[in-house]
Every structure is written in C-alpha cells, then in structure tokens.
Amino acid sequence: MDSKYSAIGGPNSENQNKHGFLKRKKAIVENLMIKKPKFSNGTTSVIEKNNCHEKKGGDQKVEIEKVVKENLQDARKQLPVYMVKARLLEEVKRNDTMILIGETGSGKTTQVPQLIHEMRLEGPGVIAVTQPRRVAAITIALRVANEMNTEVGSIVGYSVRFEDVTSNRTKVKYLTDGMLLREAIVDPLLKKYSFVILDEAHERTVNTDVLFGIVKLAQKERINQKMHPLKIIIMSATMDVDSFRKYFNNCPVIYLEGRSYPVTIYHSKMKHEDYQYAALCTIFQLHATTPPNHDFLVFLTGQEEIETIMHNIKQIAKETPGPSIRVCPLYAGLPPAKQLQVWKEAPPNTRKIVLATNIAEASVTIPRIKCVIDAGVVKERTWCTRTGAERLRVRACAQAAGWQRAGRAGRTAAGAAYRLYTAAEFAARPQHNTPEIIRCPLAPTILLLIAAGMEPSTFPLIDAPPEDSIKASLVLLKELGAIDNETNPKLTVLGKKMSAFPIDPKYSKVLLSAPEYGCLEEALSLVAVLSSENVFHTPMHKREEALKVKQKFISPIGDHITLLNVFRAFCKAPLKKQWCKENYLNHKNLSYACEVRQQLLTVCQRLNLTVSSCGSALDQLLKCLLSGLFTNCAWARGGAGTGGRYVTGSGAAAALHPAGALHAMRPPPPAVLYTELLHTRRPYLVTVSAIQPQWLHQVAPEYARRCRAVR
Numbered sequence: 001m002d003s004k005y006s007a008i009g010g011p012n013s014e015n016q017n018k019h020g021f022l023k024r025k026k027a028i029v030e031n032l033m034i035k036k037p038k039f040s041n042g043t044t045s046v047i048e049k050n051n052c053h054e055k056k057g058g059d060q061k062v063e064i065e066k067v068v069k070e071n072l073q074d075a076r077k078q079l080p081v082y083m084v085k086a087r088l089l090e091e092v093k094r095n096d097t098m099i100l101i102g103e104t105g106s107g108k109t110t111q112v113p114q115l116i117h118e119m120r121l122e123g124p125g126v127i128a129v130t131q132p133r134r135v136a137a138i139t140i141a142l143r144v145a146n147e148m149n150t151e152v153g154s155i156v157g158y159s160v161r162f163e164d165v166t167s168n169r170t171k172v173k174y175l176t177d178g179m180l181l182r183e184a185i186v187d188p189l190l191k192k193y194s195f196v197i198l199d200e201a202h203e204r205t206v207n208t209d210v211l212f213g214i215v216k217l218a219q220k221e222r223i224n225q226k227m228h229p230l231k232i233i234i235m236s237a238t239m240d241v242d243s244f245r246k247y248f249n250n251c252p253v254i255y256l257e258g259r260s261y262p263v264t265i266y267h268s269k270m271k272h273e274d275y276q277y278a279a280l281c282t283i284f285q286l287h288a289t290t291p292p293n294h295d296f297l298v299f300l301t302g303q304e305e306i307e308t309i310m311h312n313i314k315q316i317a318k319e320t321p322g323p324s325i326r327v328c329p330l331y332a333g334l335p336p337a338k339q340l341q342v343w344k345e346a347p348p349n350t351r352k353i354v355l356a357t358n359i360a361e362a363s364v365t366i367p368r369i370k371c372v373i374d375a376g377v378v379k380e381r382t383w384c385t386r387t388g389a390e391r392l393r394v395r396a397c398a399q400a401a402g403w404q405r406a407g408r409a410g411r412t413a414a415g416a417a418y419r420l421y422t423a424a425e426f427a428a429r430p431q432h433n434t435p436e437i438i439r440c441p442l443a444p445t446i447l448l449l450i451a452a453g454m455e456p457s458t459f460p461l462i463d464a465p466p467e468d469s470i471k472a473s474l475v476l477l478k479e480l481g482a483i484d485n486e487t488n489p490k491l492t493v494l495g496k497k498m499s500a501f502p503i504d505p506k507y508s509k510v511l512l513s514a515p516e517y518g519c520l521e522e523a524l525s526l527v528a529v530l531s532s533e534n535v536f537h538t539p540m541h542k543r544e545e546a547l548k549v550k551q552k553f554i555s556p557i558g559d560h561i562t563l564l565n566v567f568r569a570f571c572k573a574p575l576k577k578q579w580c581k582e583n584y585l586n587h588k589n590l591s592y593a594c595e596v597r598q599q600l601l602t603v604c605q606r607l608n609l610t611v612s613s614c615g616s617a618l619d620q621l622l623k624c625l626l627s628g629l630f631t632n633c634a635w636a637r638g639g640a641g642t643g644g645r646y647v648t649g650s651g652a653a654a655a656l657h658p659a660g661a662l663h664a665m666r667p668p669p670p671a672v673l674y675t676e677l678l679h680t681r682r683p684y685l686v687t688v689s690a691i692q693p694q695w696l697h698q699v700a701p702e703y704a705r706r707c708r709a710v711r
C-alpha cells in the first residue's frame, strides 16, 4: 500500500471556519498555486479510444461501431474471469451452490452470466443476477446487452422498482434484490429461474440476506419435488467467506486471481476534521495536475452535501485555470434518467466530476473514471426497536466499502484512489458493515416473507435480527390489519393487498384506507411525495430568501398539507423547471414523485380502488394518514418551550423539527402525527401535522388503548 499522498491544502487554523466553503475559496485557489503534487498519469484503454463513435455519421459511423464491437469483445477476453472460463464453467456444472470471490473489475458481474448463457447451461430457465442498487442493475444490463450485440429487453434485460425491461426472450435478467424478493411472494420456488446469482453479497442489505434464505429453501424444495434444479452463485470481491460457506452447507469457494487494471491507493498523511473541505482541496489539486480525460469520482454522504459541493466546485472553477468541468451528481433520490447522465461522455477537453453517495460503490463502471476521491464516510440509518426512532448519522465506512470504492477507478484503465483518511484510520475500521437486518425496521420484510408463505420465526437467516425487533414488527403488522395474529401469523385479505404495493406497509395501509375517507386522490400524491427525497431546496447562501418563498405553501395544519400544496402547485405549473427554481423547490425530486404517483395509481386501479378527492375536507386526509401511521403520534408535554416538547406513543421524548411548519405555532398543538422520529443531534419529530387527540381512538382503538399508559 502506498502512502505518497498527503491531502493537499487541508484545513488549517486560518481557513477553517464554519461558514461553508465559499469563504474558503480563496484559500483553496491559493493552495493550488503553491503546492502542485506530482501524481502519476493513467493510461488509455482500447474502449476509451473509440467511444466517440456516436458523434460521426453515415458509413463512418457503421465502420466505427464495428470496431467498437470488436474492441468490446477484445476487452472482454482480457478480463480475468474470461481467461479462466473453462475451469469456471466446470465448477458451475459440478456444483449446485458456489461462492465466487474475485477482485473488483475482474468481470464477475458482466461475464459470469454471459458465459453460462453461451454454454446454454441455464436450459429453459432464466439466469437472475441480483444487485443491491437499481443504478447498477440498469447500467450493467445495458453494458452486457452491448457486449452481446443485442438490445436491452431481449436476451438481456433488467427489472427494478417501477421499471421492467424484460421480455419472453430474456435469458439473463439483472434485477434489484428487492424485485426478486417481490417475485418470491408469487413464486417462492422461483421456478422461472435455473440460476440465481446473488452479487455484491458483502453489502448485506436486508433484501439480499432474506434472499439467501429464499434461494436456499427453494433449492431444497425443488430437489424434494424432483423439479429442475436451482443453481446458486454468491459473488463478491470482499466478503466474509467463512460465515457464508457455513450457511450454504460448506459449499465450494472459488477464488479468481487478477484484476483488469491496477489502482494505486493513496492515504492522507494527516487526519481531517472536515472531509468536505479536504475533498474540495483534493479535487482542485488533481484538476490542476491530471490530463482532462481523467474523470473523477468523489464519494460523499448524501444529496444535500453533494449539492453544496457541486455549487462550490462550480464557483471555484470560474477562477481556476485548466480544462472545463462538468459536475454530475449521483444519489439514490435522483430520478433514474438523471442518474444515467453520469454515463454520458463529457465534451472534449472537459473533465467530468461525479459526486456520488455509496450507490456508486459496487458493481458500477463509469468509463474514464481514473481518480476516486473517497471521503471514507457513509450516512447510515439505525433503528431503535423500543422507541421507533431512527438515528441518522454519518459514520466511517467499513474496509470492504473502501476497497469497493477504490475499485471504481481502474475499470477501463489504470487508476488511483485518494483516501481522505490516514492508513492508520483505515486499518482501525471494521472489515465489514453491520448487516442491515440487525439495524432496520423489519415490518416490510416480514410482510413479504409471510406473503411468500414463509414462517418468520424459523426462516433461515445468516444473522438473526434481535428478537424484540421481530416481535415489534409482528405487533405492528397485526395492528395494521395485515396479519391475523403474532404467534402463527397468516396474511389477511387486507395484508395480501398491502403486499401488492412496493412501499412500506404503513403507507400501503394509508392508500388502502383512502377510499373509505374519500381521499385517494390526495393520499396518492402525499405518499408519492413522502417516498421521494426532500422537495425543498434551501441553498446555504440564499437561505433567508428560500424560507420566505416557502411561506406561500405552508399550511397551519402542518407539513403533510404543506407538501400536498407544493405537489399540487408543481403539477399545475406549466414551466416546471423554471417554476421550481423560482420557488426554491427541487425539480428532480418532484418529478420523481410524479412518476411514483403514477405507479401507485396503477396498483390501486388493479385493486379496483375508487379514486376520489376529499376537496377541502383535509381532516379526512389526516385521519386516513393516521390509519397507517397511528404508531407515529406524539402528545405535547407541559411547559411547551421552543419547538414544543412531545412524547411519542412508545415513550420517547422529542421536539418538533425546526424546519417544520408547526415549529413556531403557539401554543403547540396538543397532539401531532409525525412521519419520522429522527435522532440527529437530538431527537426530532420530522414532517408533522396537528391532529385531534380523539382521532386516534376512532382510527386505531386497539393501539390507542395500548399507548394510553405512556400519556
């Protein structure tokens, strides 16, 4: 491991202040002038030399496309996986279950399914390849279709939430782990598939963990029923092999050696208090010293942070010599079409800087990325079973994530990864992430398991979640009316309908109750907005102005109606982009909410629900919301101070979030309904509406009795 890198222009006493980067811009530019580090240049790959073909026309275009296709095949053949294909296929034939470990970029995700298909080992069945993230499933399917010289949606397809690009001809199907899980509800034996390849197993998302159990049971049952066998392949570059091997009955583990291109890792020589600032410094130092065709990928924690840094890069770039810069954000809440912009080639002499969360961490290849800048942090949610509070915190990511991130450089040429933390800090980190199943609410997963006919208490999991977490989720599902009892749960008619929606059961209950309150029109809009990221855009430098504009949407009833006002106004606005800009709203997130609404409406229509509007009777909408979110009530405690002090149904004390519509209300409402109990610096109720205390007794009498003691 190399430690040549010392983070350049890192924070010092002069330029450290708490007012954002713009005040530091001068310091950054000055630092650039004085210290120019010597970093090695990358090399150019065959694919890269030819990927300008789309701009040419006529015969020349056809000619160039042919060369690109040939080069794609040449590039494939150079991949470590391809080089050992005969041996690998032997192992695939011989074993029903196997674990495949290979370096990032060795060709596991793109090649293994293709090789299996080329030999027709899948027979009449389909090869499913799961990915924890939709952007990976889509881009890999596009790449593999290209390599196989076919259109995506025919032999190669993908299926992600709200988008299915497959057909009867599809033999290699990339899909998110959540989608395969949903398919398992309808067909727990996964009969359509002859292979299930679970990729990026180290990520340990709750969906992948559950799928491990589903495929294990399906494989066994298919043998019992003398059906065609189900082959299982577990893949990763960085996983905890021993526990997986034990779980899969000591199946063989195949190690692949070699990677496509080298990645040099550089660690910071000193610790950074402020990783955002260190990231900016590093971006501009590398910008000054690397050729323009070296694109950068920077790992940060979330949308707001990405947008702030994007703004700062654009400002600093105006005063910085060198090639032009194109900044591309990449985070989960970004609408899918916007996410794919990242794969568009930048114009000549322009450097692309991708600012991403961990969604770009595994599986994806963004061509031309030669420098990865890794802040080494991730935003993680943990859940407290007792209070129902979610804690959102930025924490150091595991070593496995560090390796995955570094692996995003060196995909199409040699690359480098700059870690904004020291080698000692890296060594002190845990090797793997805590599995998500240990720290997240389980009601959605348990509902899916029951819907698939599984028994939650005996379901085989690699790591069992805490017992109280399972119990709390069963109690919630019972109170939502999704199951008949908690000890030997069976799905009710309502529960079956709830499992048809690809959303949290609390929200599917809201939609299913809406016809009773005559407000499905509004409920659909509200659930769609709540399913998307923050619709308000409050830039740091225009905060006052943004808050002033927000006032026109604010409802005295609270944040839910405020959100509905925003969404309705957005739908009516003719020039949406311009309108959002003027109103400090996030156009991307509102557009995404529109797409989600359409999808949810389709499910409602399939279930024959009556879509009607409650007009100005907004109490109806709040009662309907309460039918799904009744566990999210809080009551004012005496001596209401700033923001109001509340206690939730589970006894947690929390304050109204300062950004909420009710924060300044005096006196604070006696009872509220909140969407989230979030613990950042202190516990806050987020997205809150005022309700009448007696509504809870009308809407959820059983729960109201249970939590009376707390109040």
Ligand SMILES: Nc1ncnc2c1ncn2[C@@H]1O[C@H](COP(=O)(O)OP(=O)(O)OP(=O)(O)O)[C@@H](O)[C@H]1O
Pocket (backbone or CB within 6 Å): 047, 079, 102, 103, 104, 105, 106, 107, 108, 109, 110, 111, 139, 143, 236, 237, 260, 362, 363, 364, 365, 366, 367, 407, 410, 411, 412
């Ligand atoms: N969209 C793409 N554009 C250009 N090259 C690509 C693309 N996708 C894959 N490749 C090439 O194929 C190689 C293998 O990618 P693949 O995703 O199969 O590797 P992997 O072993 O699964 O890596 P990881 O563990 O990081 O997911 C990449 O290193 C890159 O050279």
